[in-house]
Every structure is written in C-alpha cells, then in structure tokens.
Amino acid sequence: MANQQTKTIVVTRFDPDVDEVPKTQEYEIPVEADWKVLDALNYIKDHVDPTLSHRWSCRMAVCGSCGMNVNGVPKLTCKQALSDYGDRVEVQPLANFPVVRDLVVEVDGFMEKFKKVKPWIIEAKEAAVTEGTNRQSHAELMDFKQFSMCINCMLCYSACPVVSNEPDFLGPAAIALGHRYNQDTRDHGSAERNEIFRDDGGVFSCSYANECAEVCPKSVDPSGGIQQAKLNNVLDWAQGFVVRRGEN
Amino acid sequence: MVDVVRHDVVIVGGGGAGLRAAIAVVEADPTASVALVSKVYPMRSHTVSAEGGAAAVARADDSLEMHGYDTVKGSDFLGDQDVIQYFVEEAPKELSQLERWGCPFSRNEDGTVSTRAFGGMTTKRTWYATDKIGFHMLHALFQTSMKYDNIVRLDEHFVTKLLVEDGQCGGVAALDVRTGEMKAILGRSVILCTGGGGKVWPFTTNGNIKTGDGMALAYREGVPLKDMEFVQYHPTGLPGTGILITEATRGEGGYLINSEGERFLTTRDYGVGTKAELGPRDMISRAIMLEVRAGRGIKVPGKVGEYAHLDLRHLGEEIIDSRLPFVRELSRTYANVDPVHEPIPIRPVLHYMMGGVDVDIDGKANLDGLYAAGETACVSLNGANRLGSNSLTECLVFGARAGQHAIAQSKDTSEIAESKLVAQADAEGGRIADLRGKKAGSETISGVRETLNDIMEEGTGVYRDQTRMAKAVTDLAALRARYDAISLSDTSKVFNTEILAMMELRNLLDVAETVATGAVNRKESRGAHACEDFPDRDDENYLHHSLVYREESGTRFDTKPVTLGKWEPVLRSY
CATH class of the missing domain: 3.50.50.60 (FAD/NAD(P)-binding domain)
Known part of the structure; x- marks a missing residue:
C-alpha cells in the first residue's frame, strides 16, 4: 500500500511478578495513516506480543479507559492521532499513579477521592418520584454542565504538579465534580462539600498551574472549577464568620 | 482454597x-x-x-x-x-x-x-x-x-x-x-x-x-x-470504525442521501412512509443496503465499502453545536469531516x-x-x-x-x-491457572476472533438467507476446534488481559452459536430478521419466541408463545 509506513512504538513494560523496575520494549510495526495511538497498541497485542497489558473499550473518547502518557504528555489514546508523532512514539502509563502492570495504573485511590466529594444530589428533603421532575433553566444548567462532562480518564492527575508532590490532594477531576454538584440548583449539599474542600488536600492546595485544563480531552476546565470553588469557599467562610459573630 | x-x-x-x-x-x-x-x-x-x-x-x-x-x-x-x-x-x-x-x-x-x-x-x-x-x-x-x-x-x-x-x-x-x-x-x-x-x-x-x-x-x-x-443494525455508523452517529441527528432533521444526491427515503418506497428518516432502524438499514446494491452507494477506494451520506448542513452550526456537539466531535476526530460543512459518511452497523x-x-x-x-x-x-x-x-x-x-x-x-459452591469456584481457579500460558496448537486469539467475525457478518447480516445462515451454524461448530488449538503466551497472574480475551472469546462463540441457531430456525422475515428467501412475515407459523438451549449433545431449539393483548398483529407499515 502506498500509505504503508512503519513506526517504532516504545512501550513501558512492568510485571510485578518478575520485574523490580519498569523497562521499555520497542516494537517496529506497520501503521496506517488514520490510526490513533490505541490502534498501534492493539496491533501489537493482536499480532506481535499478546502479553502487553493495557485498558481500552469504547474507542470513541467517552469511556475514559485508555489514558496514557504519549511522548510524555497525558493523552486519551483512542482519540490521539498517531500521525501527530514522528517515527518513534513512547507510550507510558499515566504518571502520579502506582503501576499495576505495563500501561495499567491503579485507580482505587482516584475512586476514593471521588467518593470523598459526595458526588450525588443532596436534597433538602427527600421527594417522592410522583412529584415529577425539577425545573431548571437553561442558564442554571449551564452553571454546572461543563463540569459534568468529565469522563474520569485521569489525564489531569497525570499532568497536575500538585498531585505529584501532594498525593492526598483531591485533584482536578474530583474537585470539579464536587463543584458540579455545588453549582446544581437541585442540590443542597454545598455546605458539606465545602468543608471537605477547605480541608487539607482540598481546593487551596491547587497552585493554579492550569495543566489539568490543558490536557483535558473533553474541554472541561477543572482548573476554572477549582478557582470558582476557592472563591465560593472564601465567601462561604466569610459569611459564616459574620453569622457566627452576629450570634454572639 | x-x-x-x-x-x-x-x-x-x-x-x-x-x-x-x-x-x-x-x-x-x-x-x-x-x-x-x-x-x-x-x-x-x-x-x-x-x-x-x-x-x-x-x-x-x-x-x-x-x-x-x-x-x-x-x-x-x-x-x-x-x-x-x-x-x-x-x-x-x-x-x-x-x-x-x-x-x-x-x-x-x-x-x-x-x-x-x-x-x-x-x-x-x-x-x-x-x-x-x-x-x-x-x-x-x-x-x-x-x-x-x-x-x-x-x-x-x-x-x-x-x-x-x-x-x-x-x-x-x-x-x-x-x-x-x-x-x-x-x-x-x-x-x-x-x-x-x-x-x-x-x-x-x-x-x-x-x-x-x-x-x-x-x-x-x-x-x-x-x-x-x-x-439490530443501526443505520448510521462511521465506515471503518463503526463509531455510532446518533439517530438524534435525524430526530433533529438530518437527511440520508445517496450518491445521486437524492433523499432516497422520500423518493423511493422503503415502507417508512412519511416518517422518512424517522422510520424504524431495521427498515432504514435495509434501505441503505438496497441503495448500495442498486449502485447508488458512495464509493471510496479501500476497505470500508460503500456507504450513504448523513447530511446535517441545513441544520446550521448553532443547532449542531447546541444539540449534537458530540456528533461534531466524533465526525471530526474519526472521519475527518465537519458536519457543519460536509455530509457524514455512514453505513449500517451492528448495534x-x-x-x-x-x-x-x-x-x-x-x-x-x-x-x-x-x-x-x-x-x-x-x-x-x-x-x-x-x-x-x-x-x-x-x-x-x-x-x-x-x-x-x-x-x-x-x-x-x-461448600459445594465454593468447590466449584475452586475448580474454576484451577482451570484458569492451567490456562495461563497454555500451549495447544498454532491458533491465536485474534485469528479465531477474525474468523468468527467473518462467519457472522456473512451469515447474520442485515440481509440473510437459509444457505448462508446454515453455513454459519456449520462453520461455528468447526471453529470450536480452532479455539481449542489456541496457544497462549502470558503466564503472569497480574492483569493478564490475554486470559480475559480468551474467556471473552469463548463467550462470543457461545453467543454466536445461539444467534445462528435462532436465525436458521426462523423461515420468515420479521423486524430485523430479513430473509431474502422468505421475504414475508408468517404469523401462522412464526408468531413465537425462539429459545436456544445448551445441552450435552449440542444446541436444542424450542419456541414459546408471544403474549398478545389489545393489539392484534397487522401488516407493519408506516
């Protein structure tokens, strides 16, 4: 084929049963012009080396499984064109996570941070379903919609300089998610979440490096969300201060 | 234990x-x-x-x-x-x-x-x-x-x-x-x-x-x-990858167009009546296949085959961005097409x-x-x-x-x-342990999976016939031997995706067997099951559900009645 060319894919390999530390392995493979990085990994898995371990599923940039560092930058590999790179492409597991094996990182810590921000509607009172739906204006929807678009691919944790220094930092995706519920007119739980946000590892740990927003494959702006959450917390705290003094 | x-x-x-x-x-x-x-x-x-x-x-x-x-x-x-x-x-x-x-x-x-x-x-x-x-x-x-x-x-x-x-x-x-x-x-x-x-x-x-x-x-x-x-074959998947382009594109007013620029669902009789692009999926998928067969598919060199166009341009950028933003993202990323300016290539895809x-x-x-x-x-x-x-x-x-x-x-x-349940799980543990890195024959997971895919596309596509469905049943049975001859390489216990793929492939083979068995036993056309040698619905003989059982001797086919109610079956036309 006229378009046929080859590339060398340099993949991080690590099997905790055998390896003390990660190593790299090079695969020279034929590639096609329209391939994503994931297509190259799947080619290796199917035709060259079935022992390679990586996660993937939807291959349409919505399930969030296939995040990896490509030439050092966090990418969703099913969305990232292989043709954007030269003859050698390095694929590594996401940074700032323990590696389970090869390109597979451990997700449980992320899930715990996620749960910490109470990512569910906290109602003022339980309403029966027979009461039907809430009303919400388009403008109210837009106040939180973009923060509901996170696919949990964890690229922002791989990019975040704070996560790398402060492993307990809630991190961009979790804070943006908590903020998403705080901004939702149907929710009444912001006081609870803001306590968590103000705690150690909360919003004030963010140094506004903005790396999270830059690597997000879904154009969510976690950094913007965190800054909004900081502001809300300062206001919330100040207000609480005034009320408490008023009570005395 | x-x-x-x-x-x-x-x-x-x-x-x-x-x-x-x-x-x-x-x-x-x-x-x-x-x-x-x-x-x-x-x-x-x-x-x-x-x-x-x-x-x-x-x-x-x-x-x-x-x-x-x-x-x-x-x-x-x-x-x-x-x-x-x-x-x-x-x-x-x-x-x-x-x-x-x-x-x-x-x-x-x-x-x-x-x-x-x-x-x-x-x-x-x-x-x-x-x-x-x-x-x-x-x-x-x-x-x-x-x-x-x-x-x-x-x-x-x-x-x-x-x-x-x-x-x-x-x-x-x-x-x-x-x-x-x-x-x-x-x-x-x-x-x-x-x-x-x-x-x-x-x-x-x-x-x-x-x-x-x-x-x-x-x-x-x-x-x-x-x-x-x-x-179900969804009418609008991206050629090559099969990525879904939602029916909402047509719900919002998109058109399906053939190589002659014709909105064929309005100009030819495909049973969808005035619903046109908002007909049910089985009928729209068949219409696209018939357009391609009639020589009105859009041809491109390469492996993706012929297709039709989904045209959203008349909706305008504002509607596309406010109601169909993901469609725009998918079309751009996976088909190099911006639906605001160009029609999206689509073809029926298993959904x-x-x-x-x-x-x-x-x-x-x-x-x-x-x-x-x-x-x-x-x-x-x-x-x-x-x-x-x-x-x-x-x-x-x-x-x-x-x-x-x-x-x-x-x-x-x-x-x-x-204790008996736990013993069964124990036996499973042993079976999986034996399977890791097992050397059998010269077959590979991807090789057997590709053959399975070919058999099922040929035998159970949008259009079917007895000869091709029967061949699928036979070929699937033969493929079992090839599955047993797969050799594995990964001996690690940790995140061994080769073992997962091996077990998933077994599941795919089992499911495929029931699809082909159900298909070959239904000599009529109903809904998504379109048999070219039995083009009509046959309520007298086939208004029943199909059941496929696995037994030691192989598959067993049976039927059970449909629960009707206030709506008696009539000819389905729109």
Missing part, C-alpha cells in the same frame, strides 16, 4: 441496568448487602456511549397508549404486550427519578425536560442531554450508587462461572484481574447485567468489552437464550441484540436465584426490532424491578450447601 465473600444479592455488570438494580435492592431493603461485580470500573460500561436519549411519555400530546403501540409495532408484534404495558407506565417515573438523581437533561424554555423526535415514535418523547444521554445516565447512576455503603463494588473482577447447586444459583466465581486470584462471591440471588455481545460481529458500535458474558454464563448453565436471531437471557416480567430466568436485566436479558420488550431510545429506559425499568424481586426472593430461599 479461594477467597469467599458473601452478600445478599450479587450483580454482575455495572452499567445502566446493574447500577439501577443495585440501588433498587438497597432502597427496598436498607439492610441488604449488594456485591456489584464488574470486569471494568462501572463508569467504563458501554451504557456510556449511548447518545440520543431515553424514551418516556412526557408531553400533553402523548399517551401511554401511543408509546405502547409504537413499541408493539416497532417490535413487529413479537414484543410481549404485558411487558410493554408495564414498561410505558414505569418509564416516566424512572426518568423522573433519574432527573432527581442529577442527570443534566436538556431543558425547554420553561425549565421542564426537553424531548426530541426518534425513529418509530409518534411524537417527541425522547428525553435527552444534548447527544450524550448514556454518558450522563451512567455517571448519574454511578455517582448516586456511591451514597450507599452497602453497595460493595468488586471492580475489575471477571465472572467465569455461575455457581449453581440443586437447581439454585447461589453466586459467581470471579477472577480478580489485578491479582489473578479466583473468588467465590456468594449471594442468594444473582442478577446478570452485562450488556450485549456486539463484538461477535466485525463492524459494530459496541466497545471492546461487549462480549456477551452474561448471556454465555447463563447459557452454559442450561438457561435458554431467547430471540437471539434478532440483532444491539434484541435477544438475551429468557426472563419473565420480574427479570427472573428459568433457574432459581438467577435474574437478568438490560441488553443481557430478553424480557420481550423489543421483540424483533427495538425502537431507538427504549433501551436506556429498559435498563432503568427492568433493572429496578429485577433488583426489587431479587432481594424479596432472596429472603425466603433456603440455604444452599455453601
């Missing part, structure tokens, strides 16, 4: 149906404990990729009666009418509940939830969140499920066998993918919610995880699979399985303690052809019902001999 964990209800699969079932269990009984077992993290489940919306009556110009009849007619009269009645009644409650759980539905000016038109639906009753309803529904359910400490997740656990003793399902054997250790996860009820098996076919909207696991698990225990011959584990209206299978819901199940809502946007609502309505019934029944089930 394997690790043993005990819960009241074990749910396999953490997509729309599994999560809804889990919440239903703990809401019905706050003291109950649920194991939510998934081979991925739940937010990776394929519910995530549904785009267009979820159906439920919401508007003054609509009625339960109309939603009911649209569904019956869409099913080509093979849907069970008691099930459909229950479904349309529960649908608005379930979607209201989803709204209260925070799903960011798109809104009307007055703040009520907005609805859009969908194929085969008489009026606008599809609730949507731009064009990512599946993503938002899955995340709303998953995040809501985190409220409940008694929903215990076992993420990245692959179920290899149902544990069955004395005619009662009492749990599952599951491989912890991270450690490679087998666990016995015991519960007095098991609910299968693992989705469909689109990866049986080469060209599909389905993600890599859609390997028919729950269907195969039940089938191997002698539970019949129902109506498996009915598989959904109407068939599944035969269950009753409570989600109960023909094995005590076993339930199924969602695409895994065949509760007979969809019959021979599902209407777009009914399946997400199905996950909610029947996920909830299965959960409620599974916990109610688990209280009065007598204890099963636990």
Whole structure:
C-alpha cells in the first residue's frame, strides 16, 4: 500500500511478578495513516506480543479507559492521532499513579477521592418520584454542565504538579465534580462539600498551574472549577464568620 | 482454597441496568448487602456511549397508549404486550427519578425536560442531554450508587462461572484481574447485567468489552437464550470504525442521501412512509443496503465499502453545536469531516441484540436465584426490532424491578450447601491457572476472533438467507476446534488481559452459536430478521419466541408463545 509506513512504538513494560523496575520494549510495526495511538497498541497485542497489558473499550473518547502518557504528555489514546508523532512514539502509563502492570495504573485511590466529594444530589428533603421532575433553566444548567462532562480518564492527575508532590490532594477531576454538584440548583449539599474542600488536600492546595485544563480531552476546565470553588469557599467562610459573630 | 465473600444479592455488570438494580435492592431493603461485580470500573460500561436519549411519555400530546403501540409495532408484534404495558407506565417515573438523581437533561424554555423526535415514535418523547444521554445516565447512576455503603463494588473482577447447586444459583466465581486470584462471591440471588455481545460481529458500535458474558454464563448453565436471531443494525455508523452517529441527528432533521444526491427515503418506497428518516432502524438499514446494491452507494477506494451520506448542513452550526456537539466531535476526530460543512459518511452497523437471557416480567430466568436485566436479558420488550431510545429506559425499568424481586426472593430461599459452591469456584481457579500460558496448537486469539467475525457478518447480516445462515451454524461448530488449538503466551497472574480475551472469546462463540441457531430456525422475515428467501412475515407459523438451549449433545431449539393483548398483529407499515 502506498500509505504503508512503519513506526517504532516504545512501550513501558512492568510485571510485578518478575520485574523490580519498569523497562521499555520497542516494537517496529506497520501503521496506517488514520490510526490513533490505541490502534498501534492493539496491533501489537493482536499480532506481535499478546502479553502487553493495557485498558481500552469504547474507542470513541467517552469511556475514559485508555489514558496514557504519549511522548510524555497525558493523552486519551483512542482519540490521539498517531500521525501527530514522528517515527518513534513512547507510550507510558499515566504518571502520579502506582503501576499495576505495563500501561495499567491503579485507580482505587482516584475512586476514593471521588467518593470523598459526595458526588450525588443532596436534597433538602427527600421527594417522592410522583412529584415529577425539577425545573431548571437553561442558564442554571449551564452553571454546572461543563463540569459534568468529565469522563474520569485521569489525564489531569497525570499532568497536575500538585498531585505529584501532594498525593492526598483531591485533584482536578474530583474537585470539579464536587463543584458540579455545588453549582446544581437541585442540590443542597454545598455546605458539606465545602468543608471537605477547605480541608487539607482540598481546593487551596491547587497552585493554579492550569495543566489539568490543558490536557483535558473533553474541554472541561477543572482548573476554572477549582478557582470558582476557592472563591465560593472564601465567601462561604466569610459569611459564616459574620453569622457566627452576629450570634454572639 | 479461594477467597469467599458473601452478600445478599450479587450483580454482575455495572452499567445502566446493574447500577439501577443495585440501588433498587438497597432502597427496598436498607439492610441488604449488594456485591456489584464488574470486569471494568462501572463508569467504563458501554451504557456510556449511548447518545440520543431515553424514551418516556412526557408531553400533553402523548399517551401511554401511543408509546405502547409504537413499541408493539416497532417490535413487529413479537414484543410481549404485558411487558410493554408495564414498561410505558414505569418509564416516566424512572426518568423522573433519574432527573432527581442529577442527570443534566436538556431543558425547554420553561425549565421542564426537553424531548426530541426518534425513529418509530409518534411524537417527541425522547428525553435527552444534548447527544450524550448514556454518558450522563451512567455517571448519574454511578455517582448516586456511591451514597450507599452497602453497595460493595468488586471492580475489575471477571465472572467465569455461575455457581449453581440443586437447581439454585447461589453466586459467581470471579477472577480478580489485578491479582489473578479466583473468588467465590456468594449471594442468594444473582442478577446478570452485562450488556450485549456486539463484538461477535466485525463492524459494530459496541466497545471492546461487549462480549456477551452474561448471556454465555447463563447459557452454559442450561438457561435458554431467547430471540437471539434478532440483532439490530443501526443505520448510521462511521465506515471503518463503526463509531455510532446518533439517530438524534435525524430526530433533529438530518437527511440520508445517496450518491445521486437524492433523499432516497422520500423518493423511493422503503415502507417508512412519511416518517422518512424517522422510520424504524431495521427498515432504514435495509434501505441503505438496497441503495448500495442498486449502485447508488458512495464509493471510496479501500476497505470500508460503500456507504450513504448523513447530511446535517441545513441544520446550521448553532443547532449542531447546541444539540449534537458530540456528533461534531466524533465526525471530526474519526472521519475527518465537519458536519457543519460536509455530509457524514455512514453505513449500517451492528448495534444491539434484541435477544438475551429468557426472563419473565420480574427479570427472573428459568433457574432459581438467577435474574437478568438490560441488553443481557430478553424480557420481550423489543421483540424483533427495538425502537431507538427504549433501551436506556429498559435498563432503568427492568433493572429496578429485577433488583426489587431479587432481594424479596432472596429472603425466603433456603440455604444452599455453601461448600459445594465454593468447590466449584475452586475448580474454576484451577482451570484458569492451567490456562495461563497454555500451549495447544498454532491458533491465536485474534485469528479465531477474525474468523468468527467473518462467519457472522456473512451469515447474520442485515440481509440473510437459509444457505448462508446454515453455513454459519456449520462453520461455528468447526471453529470450536480452532479455539481449542489456541496457544497462549502470558503466564503472569497480574492483569493478564490475554486470559480475559480468551474467556471473552469463548463467550462470543457461545453467543454466536445461539444467534445462528435462532436465525436458521426462523423461515420468515420479521423486524430485523430479513430473509431474502422468505421475504414475508408468517404469523401462522412464526408468531413465537425462539429459545436456544445448551445441552450435552449440542444446541436444542424450542419456541414459546408471544403474549398478545389489545393489539392484534397487522401488516407493519408506516
């Protein structure tokens, strides 16, 4: 084929049963012009080396499984064109996570941070379903919609300089998610979440490096969300201060 | 010995149906404990990729009666009418509940939830969140499920066998993918919610995880699979990748165009009448195939074959960006086409399985303690052809019902001999250990999978005939020997995806066998099952459900009656 060319894919390999530390392995493979990085990994898995371990599923940039560092930058590999790179492409597991094996990182810590921000509607009172739906204006929807678009691919944790220094930092995706519920007119739980946000590892740990927003494959702006959450917390705290003094 | 964990209800699969079932269990009984077992993290489940919306009556110009009849007619009269009645009644409650759980539905000016038109639906009753309803529904359910400490997740656990003793399902054997250790996860009820098996076919909207696991698990225990011959080809997938371009594109007014620039659904008779692009999926997919056959397909050099165009340009950038932003993103990223300026190349693509584990209206299978819901199940809502946007609502309505019934029944089930169940899981552990790195013959997983895909595309495509379906049955039987001759390379216990692929391939082979067996036994055309040698529907001989059983001697085919009601079968035309 006229378009046929080859590339060398340099993949991080690590099997905790055998390896003390990660190593790299090079695969020279034929590639096609329209391939994503994931297509190259799947080619290796199917035709060259079935022992390679990586996660993937939807291959349409919505399930969030296939995040990896490509030439050092966090990418969703099913969305990232292989043709954007030269003859050698390095694929590594996401940074700032323990590696389970090869390109597979451990997700449980992320899930715990996620749960910490109470990512569910906290109602003022339980309403029966027979009461039907809430009303919400388009403008109210837009106040939180973009923060509901996170696919949990964890690229922002791989990019975040704070996560790398402060492993307990809630991190961009979790804070943006908590903020998403705080901004939702149907929710009444912001006081609870803001306590968590103000705690150690909360919003004030963010140094506004903005790396999270830059690597997000879904154009969510976690950094913007965190800054909004900081502001809300300062206001919330100040207000609480005034009320408490008023009570005395 | 394997690790043993005990819960009241074990749910396999953490997509729309599994999560809804889990919440239903703990809401019905706050003291109950649920194991939510998934081979991925739940937010990776394929519910995530549904785009267009979820159906439920919401508007003054609509009625339960109309939603009911649209569904019956869409099913080509093979849907069970008691099930459909229950479904349309529960649908608005379930979607209201989803709204209260925070799903960011798109809104009307007055703040009520907005609805859009969908194929085969008489009026606008599809609730949507731009064009990512599946993503938002899955995340709303998953995040809501985190409220409940008694929903215990076992993420990245692959179920290899149902544990069955004395005619009662009492749990599952599951491989912890991270450690490679087998666990016995015991519960007095098991609910299968693992989705469909689109990866049986080469060209599909389905993600890599859609390997028919729950269907195969039940089938191997002698539970019949129902109506498996009915598989849905979605009319609009991207050529090459099969990535879904939602029906909402047509709901919002998009056109299908052939190589002559003709809007063929309005100029030629494909049975969809004035519905045109909003006809049901089976008919639109056939129309596209016939256009290609007639030489009016759009040809490009290369491997993707001929296709049609989906034209959205007349909608304008504002509508596309506000209602179909994901379609624009997908078209640009995966087809190098901006739908604001160019038509999108599309062709029919395998999307959904109407068939599944035969269950009753409570989600109960023909094995005590076993339930199924969602695409895994065949509760007979969809019959021979599902209407777009009914399946997400199905996950909610029947996920909830299965959960409620599974916990109610688990209280009065007598204890099963636990040691026997654990022994079965132990044996599974041994089997998996032997399989790691096993050397057999010269076959590979990808080689056998490609042959399976070829067989099923040839034998069970949009159009079928007896010769090709019969050949699929024979070829699949022969492929078993090749499966047994696969050699494996990965000996590691940790995150061994080769072992997973091997077990998934077995599930795909089992599911494929039931599809081909169902197909060859239905000598008529109904809904999505279009036989060129039997072009008409034959109610006299085939107004029944198909059942395929696995027995020691091979497959056994049987039938069971359709539950009719107030709607008598008539010729299906629009």
